[in-house]
Amino acid sequence: MGAAMSSVQNQVAELFGVTRVPYGDNGQFVRGVSVTCGHCGAVENVPANNLRNGAGDDVEVQLLKRKLETRGWKTGSKPAQHRCPKCFSSIKATAARRASENSAAATNGETPVSVTPIKSLKDVAARMLGREDRRIIFEKLNEVYVNDKVGYGAGWTDEKVANDLGVPRAWVKLIRDENFGDEVANEEIRQKLAEASKLLDEVKKTTAQAEAIVTDLKRLNHEAEHIGKALDTIRKALGGG
Template sequence: MSRNQFRTVSEQENGQWVRYRLLACRCGAEGRIRDTSARLLPVSPLAEAFRRAGWTNVKPDRGTCPSCSAPKPKPIPQEKPVMAVEPPRQPNTEDKRRIREALFAHYLEDKGCYAKAHSDRSVGQSLNVPFAWVSATREALGFGPDVNEAASAFNSEVGAIRQSLTDLQDEVLKLVANRCDELEKRLNAIERAGYKGAA
C-alpha cells in the first residue's frame, strides 16, 4: 500500500461486496469510512470524512482516534492536609499568681490607673506573658481601665493648653469685635456730619 493512499478492505455484507477505507491510531483503534464510489476516493475527501468522525492529525498512513484526541481531564489538585489548630495557651497557676502580684504592685486602685507609665502591655512584657492575660486578670480583679499616670498627666496638660488657647481666641475675637464697633461708630458719625469744605 502506498503511504499516499488510505488502506482499503472489502467485506461481504448482505450478499454484496462493500469497500471500506481504513485509518489506524497508535492505541490500536481503527477508523472505517464506507467508500461507495466506482473508483477509489482521493485522499482529501476521505481525510475530511475522518475529521468529521472526530479523528485528528489525519494522514493516509495514520491518525489520532477520537478517544485519544479528546482533551485529557485536568488532574485534581491534591488537597493539603488540614493542620489541627492548637487552642491558645492558657495561663497556669504560677502565671496567674505572678500577674496578680504585678497588678497589686503597679496599679493604683484609688486613682483607677497604673502608676507612672505602666500598662497591661508593659506588665505582660516584664513577666513574659501575653498582655491579654494581664488585661483579663485586671478586669477579673475589678481594677479600672488600662490607663496610667503619665497618660493622665499628659492628657491633663494637653487639655489645659487647649482650654487656654480657646479662652485666648475668645478674648481676641471679643477685643476685635469691640474695636470694630468703635471704628464703625466713628465712621458713621463722620459720614453723617458730611464734608464741609472752605466757602
C-alpha cells in the first residue's frame, strides 16, 4: 500500500508542484498542488484530496485534473502542456475564429484551413458518469459519510463533496443514494424538529410572560396617573387653606 501511495504521489509531483494551501473556513493548511501555465507562467494553488483506503493508480491525478478543469484550466500529460484559464480561453477563441473563417471560405468556394477541434469544458461537463467517476465519488463518500442514521459527518453535504471533487452534485447524490443513505438522516431530522418544537414552546412561554409584564406596567402607569392627579388636588386644597 505504501508503495502504491508513493507511486501516486510521484505522479502528482511529476505533473504539479506539491505545496501546502489554506483550506476551509478556518484557513487550516492542507496538502495541495501548484499548477503552472506552460505558456504564460501563471500559477494557481489548489487543495489535494487525501483519499482513504489507498485509492491507487492515477485516481488522485485524474481527480486533480478534473478539479482544475472546473476552474478553467486545460491540463496536459506534461507540465509544459498545462494552460491557465486565460490562455485556454484564448486558444478556444482562436480555434472558433479559424472555424468561422473556414466556414466563410467554404461558402466562397475557397479551400478551408484544417483546424483541430478543441474539446471545450462544456463537452467535459456533459460527459456521462463513468466507472472511474463512480470510484472517485465512492471513495470520498466513504471518507466523509458516517452511516445511514447519522448521515454526513459534520460540515459535509452533497454540495460540498461535489465542489471538493469538481463533479456535478447530481452525481454525488446518485452514488450516495445507491450506496450510503440520505443526505440528512431521518433520525437527525426528527431530533432537529424536536429541538425546534421545544424552542418554539419556550418562545411562546416567554412571550406570554412578557405580555403579562406589559399589562402590569400599563396598569401601574394608569394608577400612577390617578395618584398624581390626587396629589395635585391635595396640594391645591392645602395651599388654598
